[in-house]
Structure formats: C-alpha cells, structure tokens
Amino acid sequence: MRKDLVFGMAGSGGDGIVSAGDSLLQAASAEGYHGVMTKSFGSQIRGGESSCRVRISTDPVLNPGGNLDVAVALNWEDFLKFGAELPVAGTTVVIYEAATGVPENQIPLVGVTPLQVIAVPIAEMAKAHAGTERAKNTVVLGLIAGWFGIGAVAVMKGISKKLAKKSQELVDANQKAFDAGMAFAKEHPLKADMTIVPLENKGGVKLLTDGNDMCAAAAIFAGCQFFGGYPITPSTEIMQFFTNHVWKYGGAVLQAEDEIAGIGAAVGASFAGKKAMTATSGPGLSLKSEMMGLASIAELPLVIVDVQRGGPSTGLPTKTEQSDLFAAAFSAHGDVIRPVLAPTSVADTFRTTIEAFNIAEYYQTPVIILSDQEIASRKETLDPIDTSQFKIIDRLKPTGADLQDYKRFKQTENHISPISHPGMLGGTYLASGIEHVESGAPTNSGSVHARMNDKRTKKFDPLKERKDLFEITGNPDAPLALVAWGSVAGVCREALQMAREQGLDVKLMVPYLLYPVAEQTYRDFFASVQKGLVVEQSHLAQTFKVLRMHLDLPKGLQSLARSGANPFLPGEIVAALHHLLAELQRSHEGKLQPQE
Amino acid sequence: MSATMTPNVNTPGDFQAKDYKSDLKPIWCPGCGDYSVVQGIYRALAAIGRPPHEIAFISGIGCSSRIPGYTTAYGFNTVHGRALPIAQGIKLANPDLLVLAAGGDGDGFSIGGGHIAHLIRRNIDITYIVMDNQIYGLTKGQLSPTSQKGRTTCTSPHGSLENPVNPLLYVLAYGAGFVAQASPTDLVGMAAIIEEAIRYPGFAFVNIQSPCVTYGEEAQQIKGLKAISETLESLGHDPSDRLAAMNLAQNYGTKLNLGVFYRNPEPAPTYDGLVRERQAQLSQGAPSKERILDLFIKK
Ligand SMILES: Cc1ncc(C[n+]2csc(CCOP(=O)(O)OP(=O)(O)O)c2C)c(N)n1
Ligand code: SF4
Numbered sequence: 001m002r003k004d005l006v007f008g009m010a011g012s013g014g015d016g017i018v019s020a021g022d023s024l025l026q027a028a029s030a031e032g033y034h035g036v037m038t039k040s041f042g043s044q045i046r047g048g049e050s051s052c053r054v055r056i057s058t059d060p061v062l063n064p065g066g067n068l069d070v071a072v073a074l075n076w077e078d079f080l081k082f083g084a085e086l087p088v089a090g091t092t093v094v095i096y097e098a099a100t101g102v103p104e105n106q107i108p109l110v111g112v113t114p115l116q117v118i119a120v121p122i123a124e125m126a127k128a129h130a131g132t133e134r135a136k137n138t139v140v141l142g143l144i145a146g147w148f149g150i151g152a153v154a155v156m157k158g159i160s161k162k163l164a165k166k167s168q169e170l171v172d173a174n175q176k177a178f179d180a181g182m183a184f185a186k187e188h189p190l191k192a193d194m195t196i197v198p199l200e201n202k203g204g205v206k207l208l209t210d211g212n213d214m215c216a217a218a219a220i221f222a223g224c225q226f227f228g229g230y231p232i233t234p235s236t237e238i239m240q241f242f243t244n245h246v247w248k249y250g251g252a253v254l255q256a257e258d259e260i261a262g263i264g265a266a267v268g269a270s271f272a273g274k275k276a277m278t279a280t281s282g283p284g285l286s287l288k289s290e291m292m293g294l295a296s297i298a299e300l301p302l303v304i305v306d307v308q309r310g311g312p313s314t315g316l317p318t319k320t321e322q323s324d325l326f327a328a329a330f331s332a333h334g335d336v337i338r339p340v341l342a343p344t345s346v347a348d349t350f351r352t353t354i355e356a357f358n359i360a361e362y363y364q365t366p367v368i369i370l371s372d373q374e375i376a377s378r379k380e381t382l383d384p385i386d387t388s389q390f391k392i393i394d395r396l397k398p399t400g401a402d403l404q405d406y407k408r409f410k411q412t413e414n415h416i417s418p419i420s421h422p423g424m425l426g427g428t429y430l431a432s433g434i435e436h437v438e439s440g441a442p443t444n445s446g447s448v449h450a451r452m453n454d455k456r457t458k459k460f461d462p463l464k465e466r467k468d469l470f471e472i473t474g475n476p477d478a479p480l481a482l483v484a485w486g487s488v489a490g491v492c493r494e495a496l497q498m499a500r501e502q503g504l505d506v507k508l509m510v511p512y513l514l515y516p517v518a519e520q521t522y523r524d525f526f527a528s529v530q531k532g533l534v535v536e537q538s539h540l541a542q543t544f545k546v547l548r549m550h551l552d553l554p555k556g557l558q559s560l561a562r563s564g565a566n567p568f569l570p571g572e573i574v575a576a577l578h579h580l581l582a583e584l585q586r587s588h589e590g591k592l593q594p595q596e
Numbered sequence: 597m598s599a600t601m602t603p604n605v606n607t608p609g610d611f612q613a614k615d616y617k618s619d620l621k622p623i624w625c626p627g628c629g630d631y632s633v634v635q636g637i638y639r640a641l642a643a644i645g646r647p648p649h650e651i652a653f654i655s656g657i658g659c660s661s662r663i664p665g666y667t668t669a670y671g672f673n674t675v676h677g678r679a680l681p682i683a684q685g686i687k688l689a690n691p692d693l694l695v696l697a698a699g700g701d702g703d704g705f706s707i708g709g710g711h712i713a714h715l716i717r718r719n720i721d722i723t724y725i726v727m728d729n730q731i732y733g734l735t736k737g738q739l740s741p742t743s744q745k746g747r748t749t750c751t752s753p754h755g756s757l758e759n760p761v762n763p764l765l766y767v768l769a770y771g772a773g774f775v776a777q778a779s780p781t782d783l784v785g786m787a788a789i790i791e792e793a794i795r796y797p798g799f800a801f802v803n804i805q806s807p808c809v810t811y812g813e814e815a816q817q818i819k820g821l822k823a824i825s826e827t828l829e830s831l832g833h834d835p836s837d838r839l840a841a842m843n844l845a846q847n848y849g850t851k852l853n854l855g856v857f858y859r860n861p862e863p864a865p866t867y868d869g870l871v872r873e874r875q876a877q878l879s880q881g882a883p884s885k886e887r888i889l890d891l892f893i894k895k
Contacts, residue, residue, distance in 0.1 A: 029894055207892035217888045226689050228681075245891075248882035252688045252871045257714040261681035264674075268685025271672055272652065272693070276685070294675050350889075384893075387886050422652040422670040422686065422693050430620075430665045432673035433657075441620055442665065442673075 001197045003058045005148060006065035008086035009140070010051035011074030011097075016137035021052035022379070023141055025208070026158050027151030028056045029381040032202030036346075038064045038378040040085055041318045049078035051086060056150060058197050062345070063490035064378065066569040068092050069194065070148070071114070072140055074122065075100045084566040091115050093190060095143060097122045097136075116191050120184060129180040130173035138174045142181020149195035152182070207382045211346045211375035215305060216241035218353035219277050223392055224303070225251035226276040228265035230258055230284060233317050234373045235307035238279040259287040263304065267291055270300045271431060273421030275357055279305035282324055283314060289331040292366045294433045296336045296456065299409065299419070301360035301367075301395055303353075308372040308486075310564040320373035321564025322486050325542040328368045329515040335453050337460050339363070340515040341469075342370040344489035346380035351390070352512055355469070358393040363459055364419060370514065372537075374487040374567075395419050398427055407438040409452070415459035464518040472525060474500065474507030479584065480577055481525070481532035481557075482508045485543065488535055488568060495573035504577055514543070517550035531556035531580040535573060539563040556584070610645050613638035620665050629806030629818075630659060630727055632780030634666050636804075637696075637725070639787035641667075644694075644794055651694045654683040656708060658700035659734045660727035660806065669696070677707030684720045684867075691721070691868040694794065698725040701742040702732045705761045709741070716770040716799050718867040723793045726763060727806035730816055737811030744849055747813070764845035764857060767801045768838065773860035774800035775841065779852055780807070781822050792856065797863045805852055821852055828855035836861045 007024065011017040018039050025037045039052040055065040067089035073079035073096040079086065088094065090112055098119040120143065126135040138159065145152040156178055163170045209217075216238045219227075227242040229235075242253040251274075256262035259280055266276040280288060285306045295302045308324045310316025328340045339359050343352035353369060360367040398406060398418035403426035410417040417438075420427025429440040435449045436442055443449075474481075474496055484492040489510040496508045509525050511518075526532075532554065534544040541561035547553060560576055562568075616638040624630050641651065651669035655661035657676035664671030674682050683697040704712065704726045715722065731749065732738040738751040741761040748755050767775050774796040778786035786804065793800035807817045814820055833840060833855070841858035883890065 026894055205893055207889060208894040209892040213892070217891065221885055221888050223885075226685065228685060245888070247871075247875050247878040249885055250875050250879065252875070254684070254688060256681065257710060260678060261711055261714065264678045264681030265685030265688065267674075268654070268672075268682035268687075269689035270685075271670075271682070272686040272689035274689040276689070290675050291678070298672075382892075385889055387889065423650060423690060425647075425649050428649050428668055428670050430618075430671040430673065432665075432671075433675055434673060442662075 009072040020137035027154035130177040135177035146185025212237035222357035226269035319565035469513035480506035636786040640790035656703035729808035
C-alpha cells in the first residue's frame, strides 16, 4: 500500500484529460486525502496536447511530486511531448491506449524501463459501454479506482452531479464506462500493490482551489474594491473571479482596453480612496511599469500581481518560470523601492495577498505579488483557514488637526504621511508624477528631490526588519543551506525533509519578501553556512544575483538555476547537497595539510 | 465615502470662480491660451456649485496638463496620455465625484488616442477637455496629431507628410453623447459650454482651440482664430442631429465652429451608473466577506 501517488496523464485536447484529473482530485479530497493538481497545455487552444499531474497523499503535500508512479497516455506521442514534466521511472506503471499507443517493445522511449506497461483498449471500452468515445476519461477514472483504490464512490458522485443537469442517460452511460474500467483493473492485477492507504479519519472539511482564485478571494477579503486588468495567460482567472464576486461587496471591476488602462484605472481608484489591484503576466508587467513609477512617487497603495510564465516576450505562455524578479524589483525609472512578495503554495497565496495589501496600504506604495504559473493554476486541497487571525491594515487617514493645514507629503518621523482622498473636506491636494514639495506643489529643486527620495526609500526600513516574512526550517546552526521562493520552495521543503532523513545537517530559508532585500535577515541566516544552494527557475539566476548585489554571500553559496518549464525534483536537490557536503569535507581535510 | 460629501447639489452662488483658483502660479508662457481655459473652468465650476473637495481633476502630461494644479479641486497630474484611464478608475471607485479630465492634443490623440474610444463606448460620466494647440508645447514644438499637413515644425522641417486627426469627428464617430468646441476668444461662451458638458450625464468632450504663443502658427493665434470663428447657433445647427454634427465637424482646420455639435437628447445609461445598479443587485444576500473561502469548500 502507498501513502503517496503521483499520476501523470496526457492526451489530445478533446480527450478530457484535465477534467479527469479534476474529478480524481475532487474525489480524493472528498475522501479526505490531500492533493495537488497541475496542468499543462501545448500552445494550441483546442485539439492540441494537454496534460495534468495529480499527486494524492495521506499527508499534506508540498509540491506536485517527482517521477510519476502512474503514467496514463491516451496518446503516447502527446505524452512524450511533456517529457521532463511527466518523468517516467523504473517504478512507474504505464497505462496506455491500446489503439494509439506504440507497441510494447518500444516503450522505454524515454530511456527507462517502467515497472509495468499495460495496454488498455480505452476508446473501445468507452464506445462499447457508454456508446461514445467521449467517455474515455471516465474509463480511465474507473481503471484508477480499480488499481489504486481512489474514488470508487466519490468519482461517480461528482460526475453524476455534473451530468444530472443534462440527462439521466448520460449519467448511466458514464457509470457503465466507469464500472468497465474498474472491472478491467480487477482482471489485470498490477505486479506490485499500489493501492493507497485507506483513511480512517477523513480530516473534516477541505477547501479545493487554485492560486489564482485564492489570490482574488484573498484580495476581496483584504478589502480590495477595484480591479482593473487585461486578459493574459496565466493570470486571467484572477480578473474572472473578481467579475464574479466583487460587486457583492460594493466593488467594481474593469476589463480595460490594455494593461496600461487596467493599472491606470486601479491607480485612479486608489487615489479615490479604495484598495485596488491589477494582475498580469510578463508582457503586461512591462506595459505597467510607467504607472508603477507614478504610484510610487504619488505614494498611492496598489497591488500588482505578476503571474510569471516563461519569458522573455511571449516566451512559454503556458509554462512556469521565476524569471521576472529583475522586472518586478527594478523595472522603474528613477530611484525607487517597490516591495515584491511571493507565495509558495495555493494555501499561502491567501496570506501573501493580504500581506501585499497591508504593506501597500501602510507604506502607501505599489507592491508586486510574484506568483507563478504553477501556483496560479495548480489545484490544491487545503485545510480551512481561520480568517479571524488576519489583521487588515488601512492607509493612514488625516485627522482634523492634519486637515487644518493639510500637507499630503508631510515629512513625518516614519516617513509616512496621512493620505486624503477626493470627497474629504480640507484634504484637497495635487497628486503628481512630478517631484513635489510637502504640499504636493511641483518643484524641480534638487534638494527637495533628494529629500523626497529619502522619504520614499527610508520608509521601507521597518519592512526589512520583519522576520515573519521569512520561513526558516532546519537546524539554525547548520553548515548546509537552501534558499528558495515561490513554487520552487515547495520542492525544497520536501528536499529538506529527505536530506535530514539521510542525516544531512541542512536548513532552508524561504523568503516571502523578495524585495527590498532584508540584508540582516540573510546575514543572520548565512552566519553558520559554509555551503549552500540558491535554487530557482531562472536561466540568469536572478535571485542569486539580487542577493549578491545587496550583501556579501558566504563563499560556499552556489546557484542552482535553470530555465523554466521543467520542474526541479527533490531528489536532485538532495543529490546536490550531498555533493556540497563532500566538497565541504574535502576542504576541511585540506585545512589539516601543512600550509605554506 | 466621506461624510462631508454632498452629491448632486446644485447651489449656484455658494461658490464663486475665485474659490476654484489655487495659490499655485501658472508657469505657462505669457499669452498662452491655457490661461483663458482655466478661467473658463473656474466659471463653469462656480455655476455648477459643487464644492472643490468633491471634484477630481485629472490630466496627463503637457503644458496644458498642468491645469489641475491651478484649481482647488483634488488634482492628479498623471503620466503622458493616460488621464482618461485614471479618471475612469476614480469615477468607478466613487461615482459621487465630479470627475474632469484635461490635456493637450498630443496627450489625448497621440499617445492616449487608444483610450478615448473605450471611455466613449463605456460612456463613463466624465468631462474631457482638450486644449488643442496643434503642436507639442512642453517638449518644444514638435508635430502633433492635429497639426495640418505640410506644417513645418522641428520634427517636420521639410513639412509634415501626415494628415491630421480630426478630434471632433473622432469622438463623434465613436458615439460620444456630448461633443462641443470652444475658443478662448469667447470666455463667456467657453464657460457656458464647459458647464453644459459637465452637466451632461455621460462622456462629454470639449475641444478648445488654445493658442500656443511660443511654438504655434500665426493662424492659430487669437487674431487668426477670431477670423475663422463662427458659432454653430448662427448656422442654425440642431445639436440633436448627429449626422449634421458630423458634417459640420469636417470644417475642423478651416473654420472654428463654436458651440455644441452634438448632445444626445436621450442620454444613454452610464457605465458608472450601471456599476452601481449591479452592486445593489448582487449585494443582496451576499455572504460576508469573512466567509469568502467557503466558495472553495468541496463536500
Ligand atoms: C511616456 C512619455 N513620452 C513622452 C513624454 C514627453 N512629453 C511630455 S508632454 C509631451 C507632448 C505635449 O504635447 P501636448 O499633449 O499636445 O500638450 P501641450 O504641451 O501642447 O499642451 C511629450 C511628448 C512623456 N512625458 N512621457
Ligand atoms: S509652450 Fe505654448 S502651450 Fe506651452 S505654455 Fe508656452 S504657449 Fe502655452
């Protein structure tokens, strides 16, 4: 029996692979399991290949998992297009469509011999039992229920609920297809027992959602009342969630004519006193950068979500990467600090988004949430969140005394000035992108400019002191270390567990605050570190470079960086740690040699 | 919303033109037409009587875009070409505000040209005033989208090869509900037109021929404008006739027709108004914000 199973499925656009994955995950979560699902498409809209990866576990899951335990190929050629995203290993059970799959003797196409390869006439079974090939995905779900013990009841409950609206015949047909899959599995037992451990305690209510929906829900929870944006993969669902829900809370949403107008409307809404947000991906972030500069100098709160995908330009629009850090932190003209935060999972997208609004409001600044395609579109089961534990911060409003002789950009001890908004008697002022004196009146005085730059940058000093924006796990004095953020952090959390089980003394830092760089927090973390890895999905190793730009890194700290799409595997990170440890031991041996 | 807000009041006499004039001293060149435009705006606002703190006045970048700073309203001098997107965000965030947008012909019809169509089709209740000097003033005299073909400027030293945009036809073609033209040669008429534009419930556009005395052409100066001025009233134009308005708009560049080209006799619903309606509909029985994660519960 298994506590953890990773499924990878691929087929052509019409095969219903992603909806099969959805049903599987929903059924598993209804049965009390934890799980995540990521999906991946070719760039075609329809008819192209699509895939999903579903990991189901008795314990909370930190990432989509490594090598597949189960590979389902409705079309072997399509399956192979996802190469490194759906890696087959010697422990994998491969199930493939007998009609379109390749002959069994050609199976180790990817250079490995799987544990077992089973050809199933999936389409034929669908046709025979449900009367249509469209039920192929239901047959697959039946096979999974039969072989792995997941979803025997819950899958059909979910499917029936969906199809009942259409017709009872459809429900019955799908039930037959499902049963046929189950029966096939029973008749063809696996070489190894791969059923999942049944749960005794189902663990109560679970939430099931993806990073984009979570981000939008968190924004509404944080009090966001305006969203302006323009569709772009993989961020669009954030806008869609807003169009569904924000009206209920007195908010508004605008699908603007372009990214500039989208962020512009959000800047306007913020000036008008409302919490506002925009969301985009790489190319859209580039378009928004002039407005971000405006919001910085006008000291207006604003949250910008950048769901990273492979770049530059339209790059890999449906695949994940972590290569927008430079753009997020630096794509501005002038001297300006713009806080950048990153969630590491669907669950903590909730907290990170609220934090982004709180920071934006408190510091009166644009804040970027650097999400990525994987977190944004992966579905995760999560335990209910106690929302009462979150504090919501609103911008500092002027009091009666401030309004006597109101100065919008007044120098204060913490560099934060009370901010009025249209409609507030006594608070009128001129906001502008032009440098201004305390009242808001334009100036081109160099000394005022220097003072105001000082105000706009120094106000962030306390942010850099916040330890709660960093997660540090492992022995605090460990000589080995990992640093990772975003979706890669989940892989590193698992690598840390594995490494520690293997006796390595290693610790992990996961920054939620990427910029400004909290120098002291890193210095403290690195104090004990002799060897370490900054792990990231960026060809240029952007994170490593940003850190190096701001502080002296330990000599033994190295970069483990690569372009996006292909995920890191926990095992590969552990192997790299072993390598570092060996180096470390060699260098200690060296110290024992007589020195010249 | 602030408790001090007094939406939809109209108390002429409570405020005078000078109440809308700020302490900032304009830094336009002496004789610039924009001096007159801001006077017109003071007068129009006084006639309407909304207190300055209930007005948001948004501009882009250019000489003309400095105008919000010279009023006592909440002002926002934003980035080049983007006054309208920002203004609409303000209006949607708080439809009770009186929202004005203003800027130059370059700001509005070149870099920002793509936005106008969309504010018009959404019919956001904003008044947009363009100070059309047919040149780029702030950047010192380059060709503008409304410069006449053949015009020599520092970026068209051998004469422009481009046809100009016709701002009036442009907004009429997109279906604006209120389109007018004014001139600083007639301050009283200009103030009346701006007032009417503000009162129009929907997107309203006012083109004002505002001379640039530093980089402008002779024909664009006050004397030249007077020579080609002609009120629409004197032509017997019926402002409810959109086709007639489009016909007359063709005079742009040769005649300076002053007055209201088009006013939709049955103003269409505004986007900001529709937003309010939707908010009211959908807020009924909505679960509390604190329970928003319940949407993700799978049973
Ligand atoms: C993105 C951007 N591009 C260019 C500029 C430079 N710029 C400032 S104002 C302006 C044109 C001004 O002309 P217009 O809008 O007609 O206004 P005027 O000064 O004539 O009143 C330009 C090109 C800028 N500020 N920002
Ligand atoms: S350059 Fe022209 S438009 Fe600008 S202030 Fe001077 S006269 Fe006015």
